[in-house]
Amino acid sequence: MISSVTFEKEVTSYSLAYTNIYVTQEGAASLKEVVPDVSKCTFTVYCYGKKAEVKGISDIVWNEEEGEDPYYSFALTVEQDGKEYTETIKMMLGIPKYPNTPGNLSNGLTLLSLQADDKTYELERNVAYGGETYYFKDKEIDISKIAEAKKVSIVGVYEEETVTIDVEIRKWNQGYAFFINQSFKKGNLEIGSGYFYGYKKSERYFDVDAFTSTKGEVTGDMVSNEWCFVYEPKLEKGKSLKDIFGNLSEELNIYRTVYNNAYYKDNEIRNVVWHEESFYENKEDPGYYTFDIVVTVDGQELTQEYKLVQRQRTYQVSGKLTTKDGLPIADAELMLKEEGGSQEAVKTDSEGYFSKELIKGTYQFNLGKSFTVEDEDLQWNESLPVYKIMGKVSRKGTQATDFPGFWFDSQNDAQVIDDTVNGNEYYAYLKEGTYIVTSYSTQVDTITVTKSGTHDITMELGMVFGKGSGYYKFVNTEDPEVYEEPFAANGSYKVYLKPGTYEVQKDGTVIDTIEVTLGDMEKDYVSYTCKGELLDMKGVQIPKNVYNYDIVVKKEDKVYKNLSLKRESEGTSGYSFSALPGTYQFYYGEKKIAEVTVADSDVVKDLTMPVKYVKIRMYDVQEQLIPLTQQVTLTNQESKQMYYLYGEEEEDSVGFSIAMALPLGTYQFESYEGIPSMQGKTITVKEDNDEIVMNMSVYKLTGNCKINGQIADRSTWIDVYQKEGTVVLASCTVDDKGNYVFYLEPGEYTMKVYNSTVTMDKGEDVSIINGAVVKDLDITNAS
Numbered sequence: 001m002i003s004s005v006t007f008e009k010e011v012t013s014y015s016l017a018y019t020n021i022y023v024t025q026e027g028a029a030s031l032k033e034v035v036p037d038v039s040k041c042t043f044t045v046y047c048y049g050k051k052a053e054v055k056g057i058s059d060i061v062w063n064e065e066e067g068e069d070p071y072y073s074f075a076l077t078v079e080q081d082g083k084e085y086t087e088t089i090k091m092m093l094g095i096p097k098y099p100n101t102p103g104n105l106s107n108g109l110t111l112l113s114l115q116a117d118d119k120t121y122e123l124e125r126n127v128a129y130g131g132e133t134y135y136f137k138d139k140e141i142d143i144s145k146i147a148e149a150k151k152v153s154i155v156g157v158y159e160e161e162t163v164t165i166d167v168e169i170r171k172w173n174q175g176y177a178f179f180i181n182q183s184f185k186k187g188n189l190e191i192g193s194g195y196f197y198g199y200k201k202s203e204r205y206f207d208v209d210a211f212t213s214t215k216g217e218v219t220g221d222m223v224s225n226e227w228c229f230v231y232e233p234k235l236e237k238g239k240s241l242k243d244i245f246g247n248l249s250e251e252l253n254i255y256r257t258v259y260n261n262a263y264y265k266d267n268e269i270r271n272v273v274w275h276e277e278s279f280y281e282n283k284e285d286p287g288y289y290t291f292d293i294v295v296t297v298d299g300q301e302l303t304q305e306y307k308l309v310q311r312q313r314t315y316q317v318s319g320k321l322t323t324k325d326g327l328p329i330a331d332a333e334l335m336l337k338e339e340g341g342s343q344e345a346v347k348t349d350s351e352g353y354f355s356k357e358l359i360k361g362t363y364q365f366n367l368g369k370s371f372t373v374e375d376e377d378l379q380w381n382e383s384l385p386v387y388k389i390m391g392k393v394s395r396k397g398t399q400a401t402d403f404p405g406f407w408f409d410s411q412n413d414a415q416v417i418d419d420t421v422n423g424n425e426y427y428a429y430l431k432e433g434t435y436i437v438t439s440y441s442t443q444v445d446t447i448t449v450t451k452s453g454t455h456d457i458t459m460e461l462g463m464v465f466g467k468g469s470g471y472y473k474f475v476n477t478e479d480p481e482v483y484e485e486p487f488a489a490n491g492s493y494k495v496y497l498k499p500g501t502y503e504v505q506k507d508g509t510v511i512d513t514i515e516v517t518l519g520d521m522e523k524d525y526v527s528y529t530c531k532g533e534l535l536d537m538k539g540v541q542i543p544k545n546v547y548n549y550d551i552v553v554k555k556e557d558k559v560y561k562n563l564s565l566k567r568e569s570e571g572t573s574g575y576s577f578s579a580l581p582g583t584y585q586f587y588y589g590e591k592k593i594a595e596v597t598v599a600d601s602d603v604v605k606d607l608t609m610p611v612k613y614v615k616i617r618m619y620d621v622q623e624q625l626i627p628l629t630q631q632v633t634l635t636n637q638e639s640k641q642m643y644y645l646y647g648e649e650e651e652d653s654v655g656f657s658i659a660m661a662l663p664l665g666t667y668q669f670e671s672y673e674g675i676p677s678m679q680g681k682t683i684t685v686k687e688d689n690d691e692i693v694m695n696m697s698v699y700k701l702t703g704n705c706k707i708n709g710q711i712a713d714r715s716t717w718i719d720v721y722q723k724e725g726t727v728v729l730a731s732c733t734v735d736d737k738g739n740y741v742f743y744l745e746p747g748e749y750t751m752k753v754y755n756s757t758v759t760m761d762k763g764e765d766v767s768i769i770n771g772a773v774v775k776d777l778d779i780t781n782a783s
Helices: 143-148
Strands: 002-006 013-017 020-024 042-047 050-063 071-080 083-094 110-116 119-125 133-136 152-158 161-172 176-181 184-186 189-191 194-199 207-213 218-223 226-231 252-259 262-264 267-275 288-297 300-310 315-322 333-338 343-347 353-358 361-365 370-373 387-395 407-410 416-422 425-430 433-439 442-449 457-459 462-467 473-476 492-497 500-506 509-516 519-522 528-532 548-555 558-566 575-579 582-588 591-598 612-619 631-636 642-646 658-662 665-669 682-685 691-695 699-707 717-722 728-733 739-744 747-754 764-768 777-779
Touching: 002 013, 042 071, 050 083, 110 143, 110 161, 143 161, 143 176, 152 176, 161 184, 207 218, 252 267, 252 288, 262 288, 315 370, 333 353, 333 416, 343 353, 387 442, 407 416, 442 457, 462 509, 473 492, 509 558, 528 591, 558 575, 612 682, 631 658, 642 658, 682 691, 699 747, 699 764, 717 739, 728 739, 747 777
Parallel strands: 013 189, 020 083, 133 194, 226 300, 387 457, 462 519, 612 691, 699 777
Antiparallel strands: 002 042, 013 020, 042 050, 050 071, 071 083, 110 119, 110 152, 119 133, 152 161, 161 176, 176 194, 184 189, 207 252, 218 226, 252 262, 267 288, 288 300, 315 353, 333 343, 333 361, 361 370, 387 425, 407 433, 416 425, 433 442, 462 492, 473 500, 500 509, 528 575, 548 558, 548 582, 582 591, 612 658, 631 642, 631 665, 665 682, 699 739, 717 728, 717 747, 747 764
């Protein structure tokens, strides 16, 4: 593919899509003004990161076809690894006001790695299928971790330059992820938003990558919903594959297989079996082969079963299709359905004639009569109950020929055979009836069809266009159910809207409000990433596991973004959002905590929160650290505001009981399920205190819990009472192994176990005197 072009005269910008070149030049009316001589352009071609030598340009033609913008076509020849390759190239003019969106293509970008938050995943191109498919090198990758990341980017090579590009994950499962990357620029080359698949390596199967046959052409194809080797030459009647292949393991050579994205040539065909029964349902073939392909990988054999079948015999069906009033159904694509089978497209020529190779069976064109293919070719002419409607398409309030795609919705049982747009003209083959002409979610016209004729379509839509990246959402303020979601390909977007007031949203944030009228409106929405970490008042980074913050971002005194930063939020620590150029203020409650200006690049701004990050070390009488693994509730003694903190089950492994980030002040502990004596205790958070030590007059009570001989699960609760008492002092659930833990002051206690299906008839007594106690509970008196 072409990776870049140097023009004789400098151009504003250009973009590439496989073998198409789109040139943009401010004020140019014709491509010939910009590129008078294509032969004076210099082309660079890369293939999978490897540069090819351009040998020459030939067959240059200036094309002026009706209904299409003029363009150059020419042949470009390159050489790579001693072989020459020639492709036909098209070069056309793109007008900045009406940006071309040739597709999500990056023309030669080779990916190296993917970055999800702070973790890097190396990529390798899929050697079997190439293109935009890659494998993660790490076989143990957890794709859900990438899906949860707040920021994902890719590192790749375009020509010889390393680039980093933001991406977003659009769909995923544990086997693969589908990504769309943002557009980027290399000089005046606009490199389009691309897509790629990242697959997890599988050790379940291998792919057959290359094979040859000594007995004629054999291909690999999906046949009757399974992948088969298919013998392509037509067999004489009475002949079978058994007459062609006498020694299949020698006559079909499996040259190369791919396993875990590596090539293997140690392949062997074994266990060849001929089956006399037909493979196809119509019983026309006399039999097929099954066999195993065995691949040796690191001394281990992998085996998969395959079939060799003959290509199903076909017959030529040809004829002419006309409308109800005798016009040819010309240059149309119609669906032809096989009775009891699938459907496929059939194209007609300019006179309405068609020709199609079909297997035996009964078929029917959409709205047509059925016909049957037997043992010979068939001539089939048919008049379908449709009329031809044709006309011009335009938008009211503009001379531009730029308009959105549209289709015909019927209000009754009317149907569409085919519709086609060439330039600003269309034609359609419609059954008699009434149709709503619809563009995206907008009704633009109504047509009633009673005969063939002309109907011009005038759309009352305004166009909004401009620079941008990623997806946008334009929501009608009067009816929020009416919206459009354009995608900015090649660094620009365009969207067609009914006149009205619209909120423009990006990533759920309203970034603008616009009034759309007939005609065209240019609005650039180039956004940048504003991100940073949360710091306490002493500049210490606040860990995400203590987050419980709602921060309001304002722009021009209006709320721009609400940042809800919680410990359970997806992604890593800190914040991140898309921001248009401008100045933003950050508020935590009523307090303004930061201001940042976004100009023409991403911005990193850490936020200093009016809180102090502090660790609490709580010890029992035996000076053992007490991990606080359940919810802790604190009340600020001055403001009376309550704060809810959460410990981690492995908190004791980090050397403190719990960490928190709170405003300065004195706090009182409310009830804690596992330590009843903690209620009422107070701590004071000071600016200079990094740690708070609490010595508790408690001992550890722990053990394992079984119910009727089975380890208790997490739905099981244990309540602790004062002996002979009726008030629950403390409660906890058991962990995955049935273990429990309390911290109690010296005394006599009773323990009761229950869950949704079991309740103890009688409690278990335990004494806490002057040391830790281990008491296993094996409950048999449960009902």
